[in-house]
Amino acid sequence: MKDLPVRRLLLVHAHPDDESINNGATMALYAAAGAHVTLVTCTLGEEGEVIPPGLAHLAPDREDRLGPHRVGELAAAMKELGVGDHRFLGGRGRYRDSGMMGVEQNHREGAFWNTDVDEAAAHLVEVIRSVRPQVLVTYDPDGGYGHPDHIQAHRVAMRAADLAGERAYRRDLGEPHTIAKIYWNRVPRSVAEEGFDRLRAAGTRPFPAVGSPDDVPGVVDDARVTTEIDGSAYADRKAAAMRAHATQIAVEGPFFALSNDLGQPLFTTEYYELAVGTPGEGHGGRERDLFAGIPLPDGGTVPRPAGEAVHGAARGAAGGAA
Numbered sequence: 381m382k383d384l385p386v387r388r389l390l391l392v393h394a395h396p397d398d399e400s401i402n403n404g405a406t407m408a409l410y411a412a413a414g415a416h417v418t419l420v421t422c423t424l425g426e427e428g429e430v431i432p433p434g435l436a437h438l439a440p441d442r443e444d445r446l447g448p449h450r451v452g453e454l455a456a457a458m459k460e461l462g463v464g465d466h467r468f469l470g471g472r473g474r475y476r477d478s479g480m481m482g483v484e485q486n487h488r489e490g491a492f493w494n495t496d497v498d499e500a501a502a503h504l505v506e507v508i509r510s511v512r513p514q515v516l517v518t519y520d521p522d523g524g525y526g527h528p529d530h531i532q533a534h535r536v537a538m539r540a541a542d543l544a545g546e547r548a549y550r551r552d553l554g555e556p557h558t559i560a561k562i563y564w565n566r567v568p569r570s571v572a573e574e575g576f577d578r579l580r581a582a583g584t585r586p587f588p589a590v591g592s593p594d595d596v597p598g599v600v601d602d603a604r605v606t607t608e609i610d611g612s613a614y615a616d617r618k619a620a621a622m623r624a625h626a627t628q629i630a631v632e633g634p635f636f637a638l639s640n641d642l643g644q645p646l647f648t649t650e651y652y653e654l655a656v657g658t659p660g661e662g663h664g665g666r667e668r669d670l671f672a673g674i675p676l677p678d679g680g681t682v683p684r685p686a687g688e689a690v691h692g693a694a695r696g697a698a699g700g701a702a
């Protein structure tokens with residue numbers, strides 16, 4: 381691809397909706413700042429549970445049309461985040477959602493969990509060598525919470541990052557490219573606890589019950605978190621993107637719930653652990669920019685979109701003006 385922006389960010393996720401929940405504010409921020417943001421989603425999320433009763437007929441045990449429906453939800457979410465480059469690993473429908481750990485769908489033909497990691501990674505190598513991102517965001521080795529597709533997304537992303545840089549590997553997939561920094565999605569335990577305190581203080585309405593930090597993928601001790609991205613100026617964008625995944629997420633103000641009906645806080649500062657690469661300069665110990673420390677042709681560091689205030693951050697005086 382010719383003439384891409386200087387900063388290029390690649391995110392690898394398991395299902396449509398994971399990107400908006402984990403990284404929606406980060407994606408909106410970097411897209412608005414002029415970075416090239418590429419999302420690769422590994423499955424169509426065919427095995428998800430459907431929240432709105434009116435769409436229950438799409439479910440895998442009924443019409444099994446949830447996958448194509450979620451393609452549309454993802455496209456709408458990307459519009460909200462300002463991200464134009466979103467792809468499915470190996471092409472749309474190549475890999476199927478494997479369902480939760482232990483279910484028979486894990487072993488189905490074509491299930492992502494059942495797929496050879498190197499074979500799947502080759503598709504991602506082609507994307508990496510084409511877009512040439514400096515930064516990759518994905519899950520930790522446990523996939524954040526043990527879902528087979530999330531674990532597999534981690535394995536495929538890490539393997540592809542290795543292979544993309546190997547000079548001898550598959551030159552038909554493009555010129556070798558080494559990704560400078562790889563991050564895993566995280567939530568600091570103190571932030572998760574504080575978020576649930578807020579939710580409890582607000583009463584359980586409108587959700588039947590309140591979750592706990594154990595229900596949030598990627599929660600770790602604060603000390604492991606190397607990087608935080610303040611996306612509060614893009615809170616509205618993130619909430620809108622999450623709403624676009626209407627079969628999967630119910631958003632209510634600064635909270636949301638998945639199909640388990642457990643209320644959770646919606647985080648607009650998003651957190652990361654630098655897993656590969658050299659940390660850049662931090663503030664208060666944590667990096668504030670995924671590209672920190674990476675030599676870039678324009679020499680810039682923290683991206684601040686020139687027109688940040690106009691980019692929809694209605695609750696913005698607090699977020700923007702500095």
Ligand SMILES: [Zn+2]
Nearest residue numbers: 394395398530
């Ligand atoms: Zn997922």
